[in-house]
């Protein structure tokens with residue numbers, strides 16, 4: 001596999017074929033490539049940055065003038081990082097901009113700022129592909145040694161038949177792999193220095209989602225956790241260079257490709273999986289899961305029949321995973337969450353001290369627009385000495401903010 005350890009910067013522009021981009025990322029990483037994704041301004045109407053972040057394990061870059069992204073890996077660094085730039089799908093508009101040297105967004109700027117070889121996989125309506133302007137632009141790109149994969153012919157999203165469909169993702173990935181084998185001048189291994197990332201080399205264990213406590217073979221006790229907050233932490237921790245073990249209760253989310261996913265059902269399963277994962281040189285433990293506090297004492301072997309008006313189910317307390325990890329002799333840096341409906345600071349500080357944690361993120365779950373099963377969240381983070389207020393924002397951005405604080409505190413630990 002020629003793509004092994006090659007840095008591929010995947011540019012995705014705004015055409016219907018952009019929905020295939022997550023699959024293309026999987027194919028490229030499957031061939032061993034390191035993939036970072038840049039979205040053109042219109043591409044995120046067709047594909048979400050979160051799904052591309054999940055499959056690539058890296059932050060998705062979108063804006064040229066983004067102070068936060070520039071503080072991480074800036075656009076010139078990104079252009080230098082790339083061994084190859086692949087634009088798929090490349091729209092007619094994108095081809096025109098490349099042919100004429102426009103640099104009015106992040107992707108086109110990177111193309112001008114890089115010495116990496118450029119590959120494009122065009123995708124457009126057959127009449128647009130045949131248009132003289134597109135064909136003239138294609139000739140210019142060919143003359144500049146930009147490699148063009150496809151397009152294929154067949155039925156198009158608009159109902160037309162003809163040339164203009166993007167090649168299948170496995171064809172694009174294989175052609176890129178082959179191009180690198182065939183052209184010795186192209187990189188066969190990463191040759192650029194790697195940026196030191198804040199969590200580089202750290203093993204982070206994250207619990208996420210709800211647990212389910214069985215009542216009988218068809219019923220269980222659970223809660224409204226969607227796993228979004230914990231999965232966002234996993235995505236951002238990977239992007240910051242960590243090795244991530246994600247211990248997840250049942251959720252409906254794709255796990256980031258590069259993390260080690262441990263799916264569990266009950267609190268007891270999560271307890272066993274957490275202690276096992278922490279024993280494997282864990283540096284940081286983040287308990288984001290909404291663990292059921294109690295489980296059913298006698299789980300019925302058969303489905304309980306509704307032949308009484310009242311039913312009593314006896315519960316017993318589950319072990320506290322977070323407290324047990326914090327109590328280990330060589331415990332990792334331990335971060336808890338506190339989901340509270342009132343007296344947020346009081347209860348969060350109580351949990352910080354009682355469970356002997358290094359940090360706690362207090363989550364006001366009385367507000368219906370944040371917390372459980374919401375896109376956004378807001379946190380107040382406490383350590384024994386200080387506090388940080390992270391205002392309402394989407395969970396992915398919030399996860400990055402929280403991990404920056406964790407990285408900072410771990411460096412003092």
Ligand code: PMT
Pocket residue numbers: 207209224225226227228229230267287288289290291292293318319320321322323335336337338339340351363365371372373374377395
């Ligand atoms: O999943 P989402 O829909 O994105 O929602 C995110 C969230 C609201 C679930 C998350 O932000 C959050 O607040 N998680 C903690 C929920 C919770 O159970 O809080 P708690 O205050 O009951 O528990 C305190 C801490 O102890 C938590 O870190 C919890 O993971 C941990 N715990 C609790 C009980 C137990 N038996 N074992 C534990 O480890």
